[in-house]
Amino acid sequence: MMTRGFSDTAAAYAPRQPSRLNPASVRLSISNAAQQRGTVSMPTSPLLSHQRDAMWQEGPRSAQAFFGLSEASLPNPDQFHQDQHQQQPSWTAQHYQPALPQTHEFELEDSPPEQEVPRKKRAQVRIACTHCQKACKRCSNTRPCERCLKYGLKDCVDSTRKPRKTGVKRGPYKRRDVRYDSPPLHTGYNDPYPPSSASGTYQPTATYGSEHSLTPLSPRPPQPPQPQSQSQQPLSIPTDDIGLGLGLGLGLYPPGPLQHALSAALSGPRWVHGQRLPPDSEIAMGTGTSGGSGTGGDGSASPGVLYPPTPGGPFPISLNTGIADPFSRAVSPIRAKLELDLHRAADSIYQLHHSGDSIHSAPHHDAHSPHTHNHTLLSNINSPNDITTIEQWDNHSDISVEQWDNTNNNNSRTVEQWNINNSGNANVNVNVNVDQWDNNNINVNFTDPFPASPHDHNPAVPSPSRPGTTAPGPLYSSTTPTTAPPIPLPPVHSPAMIALKRIRKPSLKTLMAPGSRAGSPGPSSSTSAISLSSAVFGQGHETGEQLVSPMLFNQPMSLDDEAENGSWDDSSALRLTPSTGGQIGDAPAVVTMEEMGGVQFDGMMPFPS
DNA sequence: ACTCTCGGAGACTAAACTGA
């Protein structure tokens, strides 16, 4: 008997190492081995769920069986053969075709039956339908998909995929495998970065040593389980240790013993809060983007994505569609953080000025907005725009500025860069509280925690005690114009905050019962949610009344928390956590971002409307 | 007895790099 179905995958696919040994898993492995031999036997373990048992059934099913199958429905193998990139003869091909074999070792065809089964790759459809996606369940390549057919769901359409980000710089790659005469001294992951070098200095020109001692001294690049972004931050050097109090992660490197090392590091990419900033060389080249590849970074209307070259880019920042991306998994908090960084950077420059450093320009008040603090510290070098924000600043060379043009209140961003010979150093800590986040304009209204005063906008007048700064500084609040989404979202309900309650969805069984009103609006504003969802996803259902899908998928919860209130579960963008208006995911609306260096973010996450 | 939720491992694959 052929094992089929989602649960097969569980069998064929050795379970992810469970944190605790699960007897069922063991059995699954065994049966899996049998399957690989081609002698698929039905698992008999009572430990398996009923769903798993049900999956073995074939042929038409009674309603009971139907539901009993739960998600363990099985895609028709034939249909799966249609999978564009995978064709394999064996049953395994149905769900576990090897992906393009980066990992041949996982291929199981003809693997020895008796030994521990190498894990079979779990095949995935390229794009799941929206329903399956929301349910986190296996989809098929057919439309309607197997699951939707099973449950009679309408509107089985491909979900949308977010375009991959571009312009994300990476650290140097691991050297390509170089064959030597002598056999490798070790196998497995060739780690050129022993722990002792974890905080080493990047030496891009390092040559091969013996036994694969590859470019040994760069900041420790990604260990397989470790995110690169953290390990490659020169900024991980405690600012206190190098005499800087800026603490902004803006690349302030003081002169001194570390200078050379830092300079070396600075000659390459820099990492700021997990974002790679471009090497100075890139900046100096005037690529028009800082930190990003050219993709849209120059502010020219590159049709689609304008990925922020560096932190501080527009939000949302990633969709080629130009539509604000409510799904981005890394937007809201990060954006908030980036905004803050930008402002703090600007503030730092301001402070730098006040410290009597060599920056010879003065901030002046921005006439366009009483709340806009003009960071045109560089105005004397012909900054054309109203607001400039320091994007990068390293002490050994330049200040790079990203400019935000708010001249006509158009919220457009033009990116320019300034390289200033600056020998100045700064020792500034700036604490900023974010009081408001204008959801409509995607503006951030930063309010300085210190009371406004005539010192505002008047650098000539020293500000009274400004904690955390070495020099008296200005007080100000500012608004950072940010790039509006190229294509605004359809009007959503404004204010974009609609309280939603977590309401458990009725079971499918209930929903599909004769009396169930498919598509009926949920307890809260599901109708609007539907329209919103439709608008956002362009999936064609127009009204709640026309929706035929079970209510399951029309629940306000699934529909759209993300769009309705602009909050989402950051850990998983597609799992939008229902929340009440005052919450972000499960977190309270007032979020203290400790990791932001004391900056507080009060209010909603930014969300375009 | 099921169904639903969702954390997170793993898959996929495009962008970034590398070396020729």
Place this chain on the structure above:
DNA sequence: CAGTTTAGTCTCCGAGAGTG
């Protein structure tokens, strides 16, 4: 510029919680 490495994004497994 082809091949390799890396990582962004997605799929969906499977344990646990909730429902009827």
